[in-house]
Amino acid sequence: MPKLPLEGIRVLDITVVWAGPYCTSFLADLGAEVIRIESLNTFVPLGRGPMAHPTVEDLKGMSPWAGAMPGRVPGARPWNRYPIFNAHARNKLGMTLDFFRPGGMDIFKRLVKISDVFVENNPTSTMEKLGISYSLLQEQNPGIIMLRMPAYGNTGAYRNHRAYGLHIEGVIGHTLQRGYADMDPSANSTVLMSDAAGGTQGAFAVLAALHHRKRTGRGHLIELSQAENTLPFMGQSFMDFSMNGRNASTLGNRHPYAVQGCYPCKGDDRWVTITLFDDKDWAAFVQAMGNPDWCREDRFAGAISRYRHHDELDRYIAQWTEQLESYDVMRLLQSVGVAAGPVMDQRDAYEDPHLNEREVFEEVYQEDTGTHRYPGAPYKMSETPIKIRRGPLRLGEDNEYIYKTLLDCSDEEYAELEAQGHIGMDYPEDMP
């Protein structure tokens, strides 16, 4: 029976929100023992969720991705029930430790000694305040790999600037290149693409450093500025500026040369996207629609003329799609080789025959939420299949294993740390 690729690698994780935790979820999926360290005495906004102790009323006001706990009720331990956190919390272990309380740093150092990787994504000043640096880690463990994921960098004027992914994307130019072409950017909804980029390439960076360590025995300090990290994704428009001094703006749903749009379908808020790359696609599309008269208008003859009359074309296409189910448009057009697909809401995804046949969702149990179907690793491996081995980690649920088994704490020491507020599974009741 083959082992998972990262079995035997231990990762310490003090990351918050999304970019950092997504990074460690890749490492956990691949078999690393990821220990997520959280403090019982601080509730990071948007870490586990918006609030430690929400009321039913509070939950009602939250977007589903933040507040849609099972039954929209807080339950005994609401912090273990937020979708925003449980999205990336699979396959990891949970421990609690307060760096600011007596004994906290000592426990942390003992953990560093027996670990391979440490990951954080805080503003530079927060890490200075904590007193955690690469040299501190190296003193405990010369082979340690430290991944830092600040928003802009650990040096320079922006090193302490506060940002979410939304802001990072603004700085690197993505925000002005997405959204409706006929509206100003205040109509742009929140997008967190740089969190995905940061988490993914952060995991790649750790893997590269681990690979290097096997050959050299040496550790690594990796600095991943989330802004710089996402910059390569803007390659086309960055190169256009380099070559032509041009500033790309948003095309909305349009394509640079194909006919493309997002069209309404039968039902409430149902949509399909269609892309017609060339004359062949156009001919197949016209035939699939049953050769309506308007297709023979001169202005729709030839790709260039069609693109020039995109607005009128969109109106005709919408009149056709409106009479059909989005999935039916996909099936009909794909059967003649035209790119079309429904805009899937969350229910569609869970019911989608393709995603189900490929077993993209896995049923997992977690004590505070019950059994549910979660998206698994976003790739498939033939010989070392990557599965959800464990449901979303609950606050402090692995304290016994980590303190007693890994760190050899005696029962006495454990009780003392518990009394000092390091160890537990509940936030204080007066924490909002």
Place this chain on the structure above:
Amino acid sequence: MPDSALGDVKVLDLTNLIAGPYCTKLLADYGAEVIKVERPGVGDGARRLGPFPGDVPHGEKSGLFLHLNTNKQSITLDLKTEAARAVIRELVKETDIVVESFRPGTMARWGLDHDTLRSINPTLVMTSVSNFGQTGPYRDFRMAEVMVYGMGGEMYSTGIAEREPVKLGVNVLLYQAGATASVATMGALFAARDQGIGQHVDVSIMETQVGSIDRRMSTLIGYQYSGDITGRSPLGSGGGYPYGAIPCSDGYLEISAGRNYFPRVVSMLGSPAELQDPKWYAPGAQSDPELKEEFDTMILTWSLEHTKSEAWAIAQESRVISAPLNTMEELAEDTEFNSRGAFVEIDHPVAGTLNYPARPFIMNDSPWSIRRPAPLLGQHNMEILNRLGYSNGDVVRLRQQGAI
């Protein structure tokens, strides 16, 4: 000189366009030796996509291709010919990783599927990057970038309720798919080196969105937990105020403040007396439309007097989570990004010297480096074939057969 992180890794790159080439670019830029196989005469499809200098198409001047193929070598091989496939089999003997992005089933038709190649090299990692994966009812569907976001990602809730869902900026999803493939490929490389296991990695571009932390996993799980669908919100609604893109004298400042951070915003505005009024701090103040309107006038008066860059600096002094919405020009000319080395000038024999996005992350002990610009089509044919033991005469014959 410290060696690069992946200096001992060899990659055979059979990818095209964006997602696959971005995966192998990450491997190449951190030190792997990457041999890119291109179709004779035409090459990678990205060579035909722009941008081009002066908008004049040229196979060696595509900004997209130049960006995605740094540090790679190019050999032209027509895989429809047996002679070319024999070259692939030779190359597979000395390679750790094959990355390919043909339509599913193509590699098998050519006798280059993973099972066959593994019989030549038992620890071979083969990563297949495709639109919908190697199996399943949508396997052979046509794909466009907007479709990936619509079917896999969180397009349904992107935009405003009054309008259709709207996609992200140009092709960013395909880069995300390539980055995901690079992680999976490295994972498989670990199993190959440590346990002698060769394996096939199946990366579906659609599924890299289903499993994306960019809202999708959370909205999916939110639906699982509660049955609630996440849709688009009406224009101007959202997390209290100030929230969103606020106009400045020369563009926009994106601010996320709302309830929790309101005191920081007050400090950003210079703590004016009118914002000391308890009404701003009363429960429900953040969802009161009249208060919001009153506040909007105040913040606009402030923001329109500043450039977005000035406003950003003032906002950050008060720790307000914010950022300017930059154009490519503003980004490329930003002194901080430049002094940190976020961009790199690369000289290319045909395209000349241009500014490119540089390293995604900095490794202190194994520097990212540009060892060579993107290759000319077939630039390394002779070098690679000679190394494999093909004589100059053999190469001429391959050329006559149309194999290279």
